[in-house]
Ligand code: SAH
């Protein structure tokens with residue numbers, strides 16, 4: 207699952223018409239798309255309790271920091287932000303008003319009540335499994351209690367979270383995330399997710415289809431299905447049998463009003479079989495399924511992959527990509543990489559560069575290894591120096607950036623269908639999305655957001671395309 211840069215999460219597309227006197231919640235989202243989805247659902251849960259989501263932290267009565275624990279930097283950022291928000295709380299207190307500050311998400315799950323000791327301004331700490339309890343937890347915080355709820359709830363939060371109707375969600379935009387799977391059982395030795403998100407759980411087809419219908423009713427044209435290993439999703443089908451992701455995609459493709467489907471993140475060991483309705487068949491047969499595959503590999507060295515507990519080799523990974531390319535030759539491949547994992551030699555790193563050259567990525571995320579407390583990687587010997595890891599990261603990123611720019615440049619002169627998503631920074635500018643997830647900048651009117659139009663690409667920059 208790749209990280210997103212969004213920092214306002216659920217507040218992003220809030221309607222500006224707000225009833226006077228309602229309490230306001232500001233939600234800041236860190237980390238991956240799963241947190242973006244959760245932030246919206248937290249907003250929904252609190253809406254039932256009279257809150258409206260605001261994008262202005264100054265007017266908030268409740269601040270929720272929906273946090274990420276994946277790397278040290280991400281986790282530490284939360285504490286510096288709390289320091290800033292503490293001042294707002296103090297100013298409000300002077301005026302006799304209350305500002306409740308809550309930490310949710312993966313730092314909440316990992317650090318629990320430690321957060322209350324470290325940050326006096328925090329009133330509540332809630333893990334990702336219990337967002338449906340937020341209204342009660344906030345009420346307790348308003349009564350002066352400092353609440354920690356990091357249980358792995360036995361009840362299914364999705365069943366209890368309110369299901370907003372179209373009138374509440376109409377302004378949220380034409381693309382949406384839909385979490386279909388939570389947690390992870392893979393225990394890669396560098397990763398905190400199995401500890402912060404719990405064990406892998408797949409939602410049922412019925413739950414997913416209903417939620418997708420609500421999204422399309424409120425104007426959503428493109429849905430991205432989310433899971434930490436989304437290609438391992440195996441939910442209960444309408445007939446009680448177990449379905450795989452391919453079957454789910456075929457089912458969702460029939461929804462009225464839905465134009466595009468995506469899914470992320472996939473794992474190389476959960477490769478589909480060759481059955482009629484497998485994921486490979488879905489890419490071959492479904493026009494609605496966008497030609498894009500986010501398939502992290504982390505390293506090109508089998509020795510390092512073994513130390514990472516990835517259960518696949520570099521060759522397994524390359525063969526998986528070949529299978530997708532054999533049915534959809536234009537599929538864009540994206541990935542995640544970690545450099546400087548303990549024991550990584552120059553030769554191991556050279557294998558990563560070789561793999562990147564073989565694959566030719568359309569986009570990728572790459573990180574310097576960050577040892578995380580409680581993971582096996584954190585106590586491994588043969589650590590790589592910061593300088594070496596930084597040098598390797600720079601070299602890898604230069605290659606990945608070159609490939610991404612190259613991929614974009616190859617689009618120049620092509621015509622393609624793009625989804626009109628939102629207005630751009632400059633007046634008269636629109637941001638659209640290509641089938642390969644590139645941003646396409648257009649000069650167009652803003653009244654046709656949500657349409658899919660055919661454009662010609664006139665320029666391909668490092669991070670976006672220009673079309674007419
Ligand atoms: N489920 C996804 C990963 C989610 S985390 C998957 O298996 O691909 C997103 C990315 O963060 C990972 O792919 C990895 O590249 C990176 N990451 C995770 N833990 C990390 C760590 N300790 N240090 C540096 N990067 C890390």
Ligand code: SF4
Pocket residue numbers: 207390391392393394397398399400434435473
């Ligand atoms: Fe983390 Fe590995 Fe699970 Fe991905 S598959 S979430 S990297 S443990």
Ligand code: F3S
Pocket residue numbers: 207236237238239240241273274275276311312398399402403
């Ligand atoms: Fe996502 Fe970060 Fe948690 S990547 S699952 S928010 S640790």
